[in-house]
Amino acid sequence: xxxxxxxxxxxxxxxxKPILRGVNLTIHHGETHALMGPNGSxxxxxxxAIMGHPxxxxxxxxxxxxxxDVLAMGPDERARHGIFMAFQRPMxxxxxxxxxxxxHATTNVRRPxxxxxxxxxxxxxxxxxxxxxxxxxxxxxxFARRYVNDGFSGGEMKRAEILQLAMLQPKFAxxxxxxxxxxxxxxxxxxxxxxxxxxxxxxxxxITHHDKLLEHNPPEFTHVMLGGKIVETGGKELAEELHRQxxxxxxxxxxxxxxxxxxxxxxxxTV
Amino acid sequence: MPQTSLSTFDSAGFxxxxxxxxxxxxxxxxxxxxxxxxxxxxxxxxxxxxxxRTDIRTxxxxxxxxxxxxxxxxxxxxxxxxxSIHQLRDGVDLAGSIETFDSxxxxxxxxxxxxxxxxxxxxxxxxxxxHPDLVREYxxxxxxxxxxxxxxxxxxxxxxxxxxYVPRGVVIDRPLHIGSVMSDGGSDTSHTLIVLDxxxxxxxxxxxxxxxxxxxxxxxxxxxxxxxxxxxxxxxNLQEWGHKxxxxxxxxxxxxxxxxxxxxxxxxxxxxxxxxxxxxxxxAGANSQxxxxxxxxxxxxxxxxxxxxxxxxNCHSDFLYKAAQQDQSRTVWRGxxxxxEEAQKTDGYQRNDNLVLSASARAxxxxxxxxxxxxxxxxxxxxxxxxxxxxxxxARCRGFTRKEATRMIVSGFFQQxxxxxTIDSVREALGAAxxxxxxxxx
Numbered sequence: 001x002x003x004x005x006x007x008x009x010x011x012x013x014x015x016x017k018p019i020l021r022g023v024n025l026t027i028h029h030g031e032t033h034a035l036m037g038p039n040g041s042x043x044x045x046x047x048x049a050i051m052g053h054p055x056x057x058x059x060x061x062x063x064x065x066x067x068x069d070v071l072a073m074g075p076d077e078r079a080r081h082g083i084f085m086a087f088q089r090p091m092x093x094x095x096x097x098x099x100x101x102x103x104h105a106t107t108n109v110r111r112p113x114x115x116x117x118x119x120x121x122x123x124x125x126x127x128x129x130x131x132x133x134x135x136x137x138x139x140x141x142x143f144a145r146r147y148v149n150d151g152f153s154g155g156e157m158k159r160a161e162i163l164q165l166a167m168l169q170p171k172f173a174x175x176x177x178x179x180x181x182x183x184x185x186x187x188x189x190x191x192x193x194x195x196x197x198x199x200x201x202x203x204x205x206x207i208t209h210h211d212k213l214l215e216h217n218p219p220e221f222t223h224v225m226l227g228g229k230i231v232e233t234g235g236k237e238l239a240e241e242l243h244r245q246x247x248x249x250x251x252x253x254x255x256x257x258x259x260x261x262x263x264x265x266x267x268x269x270t271v
Numbered sequence: 272m273p274q275t276s277l278s279t280f281d282s283a284g285f286x287x288x289x290x291x292x293x294x295x296x297x298x299x300x301x302x303x304x305x306x307x308x309x310x311x312x313x314x315x316x317x318x319x320x321x322x323x324r325t326d327i328r329t330x331x332x333x334x335x336x337x338x339x340x341x342x343x344x345x346x347x348x349x350x351x352x353x354x355s356i357h358q359l360r361d362g363v364d365l366a367g368s369i370e371t372f373d374s375x376x377x378x379x380x381x382x383x384x385x386x387x388x389x390x391x392x393x394x395x396x397x398x399x400x401x402h403p404d405l406v407r408e409y410x411x412x413x414x415x416x417x418x419x420x421x422x423x424x425x426x427x428x429x430x431x432x433x434x435x436y437v438p439r440g441v442v443i444d445r446p447l448h449i450g451s452v453m454s455d456g457g458s459d460t461s462h463t464l465i466v467l468d469x470x471x472x473x474x475x476x477x478x479x480x481x482x483x484x485x486x487x488x489x490x491x492x493x494x495x496x497x498x499x500x501x502x503x504x505x506x507x508n509l510q511e512w513g514h515k516x517x518x519x520x521x522x523x524x525x526x527x528x529x530x531x532x533x534x535x536x537x538x539x540x541x542x543x544x545x546x547x548x549x550x551x552x553x554x555a556g557a558n559s560q561x562x563x564x565x566x567x568x569x570x571x572x573x574x575x576x577x578x579x580x581x582x583x584x585n586c587h588s589d590f591l592y593k594a595a596q597q598d599q600s601r602t603v604w605r606g607x608x609x610x611x612e613e614a615q616k617t618d619g620y621q622r623n624d625n626l627v628l629s630a631s632a633r634a635x636x637x638x639x640x641x642x643x644x645x646x647x648x649x650x651x652x653x654x655x656x657x658x659x660x661x662x663x664x665x666a667r668c669r670g671f672t673r674k675e676a677t678r679m680i681v682s683g684f685f686q687q688x689x690x691x692x693t694i695d696s697v698r699e700a701l702g703a704a705x706x707x708x709x710x711x712x713x
Contacts, residue, residue, distance in 0.1 A: 051664075051668050053664055054660070054664065055660075074667065074673075075664060075667035075668050076667040076668075076670050076671055076672050076673070078668075079667070079668055079669055079670040080670050084668070085668060087665065087668075090665060091659070091661050091662045091664075091665040092662075093662055093665075093666070093679065093680060093683050094683055094684070094686075095682070095683030095684055095685070095686030095687065096679055096680070096682075096683035096686070101666075101669070101679070104670075104671065104675070104679070105666075105669035105670050105671065108669075108670030108671065108675075109669075109670040116672060116674060116675060147683070147686075164669065168669070168670075
């Protein structure tokens with residue numbers, strides 16, 4: 001059975017400010033979707049809403065995974081159902097080693113029915129898998145002994161997110177600017193790793209400004225978000241066009257959405 | 272609780288207390304003197320600097336029984352449960368142990384080979400009678416019975432207690448265990464006296480519990496540690512008195528030349544605690560590390576006043592207290608590095624970090640320095656942070672429940688202390704105690 005993540009007419013507000021204004025998006029397992037759009041258009045908000053961030057209130061519409069209501073699930077249940085997001089700004093958890101964090105996370109995600117306090121996956125088995133994945137990502141094993149994202153450089157954080165993607169093997173993954181803040185070599189490494197781990201093996205929703213990531217992970221679908229809505233959907237060639245020419249054409253074709261986008265950006269600037 | 276006319280901490284209670292036990296005259300004289308002082312001393316009031324943040328108006332000492340006699344049947348019951356109450360001894364090969372119930376001795380043991388080497392370990396009350404010269408030489412050399420009314424009451428009424436003497440050059444390579452259990456509504460007036468002679472080494476694991484988590488009671492206690500030159504002590508105190516109990520303690524170590532003291536305190540219990548903890552570095556090159564953990568819930572109020580007193584050259588002291596507060600609880604940490612004029616080349620460090628887990632919890636952190644020498648390095652710091660909802664969300668996105676996420680963040684906060692603890696059973700017991708106390712946050 002192929003898995004399907006379906007977003008229908010999704011409205012999301014932060015505080016009393018509407019951000020998403022009717023998003024429709026269907027992702028099948030194995031597909032790669034690129035989500036592009038100018039700043040403030042609502043791309044990251046969609047990621048947060050998919051994961052269930054308490055600060056992002058869904059005011060209308062639905063998200064379902066194989067017909068199951070995702071909005072009724074807490075973020076941890078969503079993770080256990082196979083939904084993942086690589087954070088644009090991952091949080092530091094001082095005092096907690098990345099390896100310990102991942103062992104617990106991996107156990108919970110692989111055994112969704114696990115109760116608190118029950119055994120974690122065996123240490124030996126976990127260590128081997130972690131080591132293999134780290135070698136594959138060309139990461140030093142010492143890295144796993146560091147505290148989660150504590151004092152990590154931007155590049156280290158992004159690689160740690162990719163490592164988590166590799167360990168957790170979700171059905172669907174949102175990658176929120178996993179290539180930002182990296183130098184050219186690091187972007188290539190990240191792009192190759194993601195292709196290796198996720199391309200055609202998961203449903204990927206890639207939020208990006210760069211073309212490198214999409215070069216290694218050619219999207220079947222490219223969506224353009226503007227003013228809290230997906231205003232255009234195309235293939236790989238749409239992503240290429242946007243990289244070459246920017247959003248001017250899209251803005252002109254969708255003046256109403258563009259006006260909303262400008263307004264949202266202006267409001268964001270005053271906060 | 273059966274309501275009988277128990278002796279309490281008054282004149283009549285004192286007379287029946289001293290009449291109830293044989294003791295050497297010198298000790299009886301000390302007790303009478305202390306009782307006289309206690310009677311004339313006032314209870315501390317909030318206008319006193321040390322008590323500004325700690326309100327003891329609800330404490331009524333006459334509600335508690337003086338340690339005149341114990342209910343033998345419940346002592347036997349408790350003895351049977353000791354194994355499950357105490358945690359620091361889990362999986363540990365011990366060199367000896369002392370168990371008390373309401374500060375009455377119920378069990379004591381010490382490895383024969385250590386006795387042959389001159390080690391003395393057991394009930395302070397018994398040993399004060401059997402080896403009066405040894406006890407008399409050290410008793411109250413680190414503890415001041417006139418410090419305040421609590422100290423004076425303790426000196427009048429201390430009971431049972433624990434004594435450790437490690438002779439010159441003797442190394443005890445296995446830990447010694449001290450377990451104190453208090454009944455619901457009972458009292459514990461244990462006095463702990465630890466003496467390490469020159470070059471001696473020991474590890475002491477000391478834990479205090481009530482029969483139930485929410486038991487009432489009062490602990491009027493004192494700990495004295497005396498370390499001669501070149502001695503090394505690792506000392507762990509796990510305080511888990513019942514959450515309706517009062518806990519008043521004076522704890523003081525004096526450590527001599529080139530000696531080291533690693534003192535770990537974990538305070539989880541009691542309704543109200545006021546402890547003064549002092550390490551006095553009296554000989555050149557002495558080194559002390561103090562690790563403190565406080566974790567509070569409900570309406571608990573825990574106040575720890577620490578002092579690192581440098582009295583000699585080239586000494587090093589490092590105090591790290593980490594505290595997490597839940598619900599409406601409050602912790603007070605007041606730290607002082609005191610450096611005497613002659614204590615040049617002092618290296619002193621004190622730090623208190625707080626993690627406030629609820630909007631109505633509170634952490635007071637008051638670091639202080641009093642430096643009279645001019646060639647020293649003293650640093651202090653304090654931080655107070657809240658658990659970040661974004662951290663919890665991040666962990667939940669990785670499959671952690673909210674409770675698992677909070678527990679992980681809290682233990683991460685204490686990790687720095689765990690990293691400094693070298694005894695597995697202590698790390699495990701502490702981790703388990705913290706995990707037990709983390710509640711569900713929604």
